Amino acid sequence: MRFDRKTLADHELITIYTSILKPRMIEEKMLVLLRQGKIAKWFSGIGQEAISVGTALALDSDEYILPMHRNLGIFTVREIPLHRLFSQFQGKPGGFTKSRDRSFHFGTQDYKIIGMISHLGPQMGVADGIALANVLHSNQKCTAVFSGDGGASEGDFHESINVAAVWELPVIFIIENNGYGLSTPSNEQFRCKQFIDKAIGYGIEGVQVDGNNILEVYHAVDRIAKDIRKQPRPVLLECLTFRMRGHEEASGTKYVPQELFDEWGKKDPVKNFEDYLLAEGVLSQEIINDVRNRIRQEIESGLEITFAESEPEPDTNTELNDMFAPSPEVIHAVSSSSTELRFLDAVSSGMKQCMERHPNLVIMGQDVAEYGGVFKATLGFVEQFGKKRVRNTPLCESAIIGAGLGLSINGYKSIVEMQFADFVTCGFNQIVNNLAKTHYRWGQHADVVVRMPTGAGVGAGPFHSQSNEAWFFHVPGLKIVYPAFPNDAKGLLIAAVEDPNPVMYFEHKALYRSISGQVPDDYYSTPIGKASLIRKGDDVSVITYGLGVHWAMEILDQHPEISADLVDLRSLLPWDQETVLASVRKTGKVIVLHEDTFTGGIGAEIAATIAAECFMNLDAPVVRSASLDTPVPMSSKLEWNFLPKTRFEKQLLDLVNY
Numbered sequence: 001m002r003f004d005r006k007t008l009a010d011h012e013l014i015t016i017y018t019s020i021l022k023p024r025m026i027e028e029k030m031l032v033l034l035r036q037g038k039i040a041k042w043f044s045g046i047g048q049e050a051i052s053v054g055t056a057l058a059l060d061s062d063e064y065i066l067p068m069h070r071n072l073g074i075f076t077v078r079e080i081p082l083h084r085l086f087s088q089f090q091g092k093p094g095g096f097t098k099s100r101d102r103s104f105h106f107g108t109q110d111y112k113i114i115g116m117i118s119h120l121g122p123q124m125g126v127a128d129g130i131a132l133a134n135v136l137h138s139n140q141k142c143t144a145v146f147s148g149d150g151g152a153s154e155g156d157f158h159e160s161i162n163v164a165a166v167w168e169l170p171v172i173f174i175i176e177n178n179g180y181g182l183s184t185p186s187n188e189q190f191r192c193k194q195f196i197d198k199a200i201g202y203g204i205e206g207v208q209v210d211g212n213n214i215l216e217v218y219h220a221v222d223r224i225a226k227d228i229r230k231q232p233r234p235v236l237l238e239c240l241t242f243r244m245r246g247h248e249e250a251s252g253t254k255y256v257p258q259e260l261f262d263e264w265g266k267k268d269p270v271k272n273f274e275d276y277l278l279a280e281g282v283l284s285q286e287i288i289n290d291v292r293n294r295i296r297q298e299i300e301s302g303l304e305i306t307f308a309e310s311e312p313e314p315d316t317n318t319e320l321n322d323m324f325a326p327s328p329e330v331i332h333a334v335s336s337s338s339t340e341l342r343f344l345d346a347v348s349s350g351m352k353q354c355m356e357r358h359p360n361l362v363i364m365g366q367d368v369a370e371y372g373g374v375f376k377a378t379l380g381f382v383e384q385f386g387k388k389r390v391r392n393t394p395l396c397e398s399a400i401i402g403a404g405l406g407l408s409i410n411g412y413k414s415i416v417e418m419q420f421a422d423f424v425t426c427g428f429n430q431i432v433n434n435l436a437k438t439h440y441r442w443g444q445h446a447d448v449v450v451r452m453p454t455g456a457g458v459g460a461g462p463f464h465s466q467s468n469e470a471w472f473f474h475v476p477g478l479k480i481v482y483p484a485f486p487n488d489a490k491g492l493l494i495a496a497v498e499d500p501n502p503v504m505y506f507e508h509k510a511l512y513r514s515i516s517g518q519v520p521d522d523y524y525s526t527p528i529g530k531a532s533l534i535r536k537g538d539d540v541s542v543i544t545y546g547l548g549v550h551w552a553m554e555i556l557d558q559h560p561e562i563s564a565d566l567v568d569l570r571s572l573l574p575w576d577q578e579t580v581l582a583s584v585r586k587t588g589k590v591i592v593l594h595e596d597t598f599t600g601g602i603g604a605e606i607a608a609t610i611a612a613e614c615f616m617n618l619d620a621p622v623v624r625s626a627s628l629d630t631p632v633p634m635s636s637k638l639e640w641n642f643l644p645k646t647r648f649e650k651q652l653l654d655l656v657n658y
């Protein structure tokens with residue numbers, strides 16, 4: 001292995017040596033403890049240390065790094081106290097996640113490290129968002145994100161690099177090509193000869209280095225970082241290396257031929273660098289002993305603190321409260337002036353005022369800029385707020401929602417528009433695993449609003465008509481709002497943007513241009529989690545939301561003999577149990593109506609809660625009215641047969657006459 005120190009002084013080389021030795025010595029100690037049954041398994045980075053350490057040393061300490069599961073060296077170079085790392089590994093409260101997540105699955109703003117979720121690839125979209133915030137700040141910072149060669153088979157790899165290329169984001173995509181993804185060798189993972197070939201396809205620079213040569217990694221990252229800080233753009237850095245241990249400690253390496261271990265054993269990144277420094281006269285055995293002793297002591301005292309720490313004491317209230325960052329107070333309109341607006345214009349007006357109020361708010365979505373979005377909700381925005389804040393995206397829901405989290409991590413807010421709610425499937429993972437779980441896991445809020453143009457009734461068929469709110473209803477960590485009227489559309493949009501937590505904002509396409517109403521001109525928020533009792537009566541309670549509210553009003557108008565409470569939920573997560581239960585206690589009869597399909601719909605949850613809480617008040621079984629358990633058919637006749645509106649009328653009458 002040939003090392004080139006370039007202009008590095010002796011003391012800098014010793015720092016690099018100390019830095020690469022530390023993760024190796026930690027892991028060697030952990031192997032001993034694992035054999036003694038004292039610690040849990042982890043993902044070993046032995047043999048790959050040069051990549052983590054070289055990268056972290058080359059970057060500024062306030063530049064974000066998004067590591068993977070084999071990058072202990074990032075954490076040690078950033079000088080995280082070892083007892084905190086060990087406590088994190090051991091699930092002790094002194095770690096970074098209140099014992100809620102494992103090994104390297106955490107982030108810390110203090111050290112500008114954003115750890116992974118198990119799904120690997122989503123890290124890259126998050127890096128895009130962090131880098132975008134840096135570009136918007138014009139702060140000349142770059143971001144580094146890691147992937148293994150296996151993780152690079154995920155769609156997130158493609159989406160995120162493509163976005164970074166198109167948006168010229170200063171991200172170093174570091175691919176640790178270590179020959180295996182778990183047990184699967186590279187030739188069963190991808191067909192191209194090397195990763196830098198992929199860079200060509202994205203129109204970006206690709207650089208390949210010997211990932212076991214710490215000076216090569218260091219110089220490459222240093223050169224790229226200096227370059228892209230000045231002239232923002234992504235670079236793919238392929239580091240050729242080898243995983244010297246199993247996928248995780250204790251899982252074995254039987255599938256790896258011995259010759260590979262022999263070959264790569266000779267290229268050990270620590271030993272080779274040490275030999276080089278000895279030959280150069282930079283190191284002596286005495287210095288090595290001294291460095292080793294210091295690291296050993298640091299490890300021992302870290303372990304002592306961790307082992308002395310108690311196991312976590314569960315507290316249900318803390319667990320539940322930590323799901324969300326604190327929400328702001330409701331904002332009241334000051335003046336009483338209002339304007340008659342269509343539903344769509346109310347959404348648009350809410351967004352516009354949010355953009356005016358929050359200079360750090362960014363809107364992202366397909367065709368949202370000059371074109372104004374397919375429904376024209378952002379028409380004129382690009383002229384007012386500029387292309388930097390109103391961003392057309394490539395077709396890549398996952399990378400963009402991930403970028404929303406990245407923006408939030410780096411001080412921005414975002415509204416991400418799904419062109420149709422149906423397409424959220426392609427960004428599902430980022431929502432349910434990244435946006436929803438981050439605050440609980442390590443206390444980082446995810447200040448992202450996902451706009452969801454939703455619903456049927458417009459003859460648009462199975463993939464442009466779905467109601468998919470129930471998919472998200474089951475996910476702790478999300479909020480879901482679903483206005484039925486223009487004033488709530490604006491107020492809930494503002495509430496969603498003001499709220500630092502992830503909010504799914506459902507807006508029914510059939511309401512966009514079909515209904516209008518008075519909307520306050522001021523900036524105001526409608527409280528999330530509060531239903532609205534829009535009609536009062538004594539015979540029956542109708543609980544619904546979205547288009548269902550309008551169906552219910554129409555049917556009730558046709559039956560003036562029915563005295564009904566009509567509850568518009570407005571928020572689905574959390575939903576307003578107090579209002580619903582109070583209504584049912586009063587009327588004794590209840591029908592829950594929604595456009596979404598029947599089985600596992602939100603109505604099931606509401607019905608179960610009513611049955612549990614109001615059993616003694618009920619004069620009839622709780623009724624649910626919902627769409628058929630089929631996809632949404634296109635033909636208008638089939639579609640109206642699918643939707644519950646006509647069945648609802650009969651169900652309501654049967655219930656009243658029960």
Ligand SMILES: Cc1ncc(C[n+]2csc(CCOP(=O)(O)OP(=O)(O)O)c2C)c(N)n1
Nearest residue numbers: 070118119120148149150151178180181182
């Ligand atoms: C989306 C997803 N699918 C499957 C897995 C299970 N899994 C964890 S690590 C891994 C292999 C990763 O290989 P690579 O990215 O090359 O990283 P390495 O472990 O070699 O460092 C797999 C399949 C996962 N974590 N996420």
